Every structure is written in structure tokens, then in C-alpha cells.
Amino acid sequence: MTEPIRVLLVCRYPLYRLGLRAALGGADAFDEVVDAATGAEALAVAPGLEPHVVVVDSNVVGMLLADLLLRLQQACPSARVLVLVSVTDEHVFGEGVPPAAGYLLRECTGEELLAAVCAVHAGEPVAAEDLGPLLLAAYDSMKLTMVSHGEPVREPVQQRELTAREREVLALLALGRRNRDIAQELFIAENTVKNHVRNILDKLVLTSRVEAATYALRHGVTGERPGDARRA
Numbered sequence: 001m002t003e004p005i006r007v008l009l010v011c012r013y014p015l016y017r018l019g020l021r022a023a024l025g026g027a028d029a030f031d032e033v034v035d036a037a038t039g040a041e042a043l044a045v046a047p048g049l050e051p052h053v054v055v056v057d058s059n060v061v062g063m064l065l066a067d068l069l070l071r072l073q074q075a076c077p078s079a080r081v082l083v084l085v086s087v088t089d090e091h092v093f094g095e096g097v098p099p100a101a102g103y104l105l106r107e108c109t110g111e112e113l114l115a116a117v118c119a120v121h122a123g124e125p126v127a128a129e130d131l132g133p134l135l136l137a138a139y140d141s142m143k144l145t146m147v148s149h150g151e152p153v154r155e156p157v158q159q160r161e162l163t164a165r166e167r168e169v170l171a172l173l174a175l176g177r178r179n180r181d182i183a184q185e186l187f188i189a190e191n192t193v194k195n196h197v198r199n200i201l202d203k204l205v206l207t208s209r210v211e212a213a214t215y216a217l218r219h220g221v222t223g224e225r226p227g228d229a230r231r232a
Contacts, residue, residue, distance in 0.1 A: 004031030008051040010042040012061040023110035039063040046075045058085045080120045102126030124178040125209045169196040174216035
């Protein structure tokens with residue numbers, strides 16, 4: 001039986017916080033849902049709660065988002081963080097801000113929040129499709145930072161060196177699909193999807209599925225459609 005999920009909500013707005021609690025509180029998947037209005041409150045509650053997932057609104061009160069995420073990592077190393085953002089929240093992807101397990105639009109529905117928390121808890125990354133421009137900007141910033149710091153940057157392979165199946169998987173990553181969803185759409189095993197993702201990251205010199213999705217958006221790989229490749 002799956003272990004019930006403990007969730008810590010961090011949001012400055014009382015009414016919105018109440019809505020978040022209501023969206024998660026009635027679901028059987030959740031054991032305990034605790035909320036905090038400020039970063040300081042969240043850090044005080046987190047060690048005792050030992051949350052599986054921390055849902056953080058990007059407009060944190062009392063400290064920078066980067067500081068809160070870093071301190072949450074220290075206080076609860078096993079917790080996964082889902083950040084609620086708007087399409088204008090560029091600071092969420094700024095230099096020095098630790099990457100989160102997922103990014104969801106603040107305007108999401110209760111069902112979308114529930115699905116995102118469960119996905120993040122299961123180890124699946126979450127990135128709302130409307131955040132594409134922000135992810136692209138963050139990817140470019142990361143590359144520029146590496147160059148300015150004198151770090152060696154491996155050149156990625158040309159897109160044509162990806163197999164047809166890898167391009168299909170990459171296109172679905174850009175749509176925010178999870179491994180399970182990709183496996184179902186392409187009629188292949190979930191472990192096969194994992195292998196394809198690993199190969200894609202290696203060939204394109206990327207470190208995460210979010211970076212892979214960003215690459216796909218920038219290079220137009222989202223035009224691929226399941227069925228274009230021969231079955232693997």
C-alpha cells in the first residue's frame with residue numbers, strides 16, 4: 001500500500017492557502033496537510049512534519065525564494081518541492097535559485113494541483129506548458145553563466161543524431177508527459193522510456209527533463225507526433 005503523503009503548504013495569502021488545503025485535504029492520498037504563511041513559519045514546522053512534498057508559492061514572505069528552498073533542502077533533504085508561479089515570475093529561475101521538482105501555474109485547478117503533488121511525490125517532474133518562455137530564458141541564462149565562469153561546456157550532438165524514437169520521447173517531454181504517459185502513448189515499456197530519456201540527456205548534454213523540454217521547445221521538436229518512428 002502506498003504511504004500517505006504529508007504536505008506542507010507555504011503561501012502568504014490566507015484565502016488562497018485555504019483553497020490549497022481544501023484541494024488536497026479531502027483526497028485519500030494525503031495523510032496530513034499543514035500550511036504556513038511565511039518562510040520562517042515553514043522552516044519552523046518542516047522538521048517536525050517531515051513533509052514528502054512542500055508546495056511553495058513563489059511570492060514568499062520574509063525571505064528570498066532561493067534562501068527558503070536552500071534551507072528546506074537542509075531541513076528536509078528527502079522532501080520534494082513544487083513551486084507555484086505565474087508566467088511573469090522570472091526570479092523563480094534566476095541564478096542561485098535551487099531547481100524544484102516541479103513548477104505549476106498559480107492559476108491551476110484543484111485537480112491539477114492534486115495531480116502535480118502526486119506526480120512530484122512519485123519522482124516525476126512537473127512543468128506547466130505555459131512556462132515554456134521562462135524555461136527557455138532560464139536555460140539560456142544557465143549556458144551564459146557557465147561560459148562567464150570559465151566552465152567547460154560540452155557541445156551537444158546535432159538533433160539529427162537522436163533516433164526517431166528519441167525525438168518522439170523528447171516531444172512528449174516538452175508537453176509535460178510523465179514516463180507512464182509516454183509509455184502508453186508510444187506503446188512501449190516504462191523502463192524503455194527511462195532508457196530513452198537517459199540517452200536523450202546524455203546526447204544533448206542536459207541534466208534534467210526540464211532542460212530537455214526547454215531544448216525541445218527551442219528547436220521545434222514539439223512538432224513530432226507519436227507514430228512517426230518505428231516501434232522500439
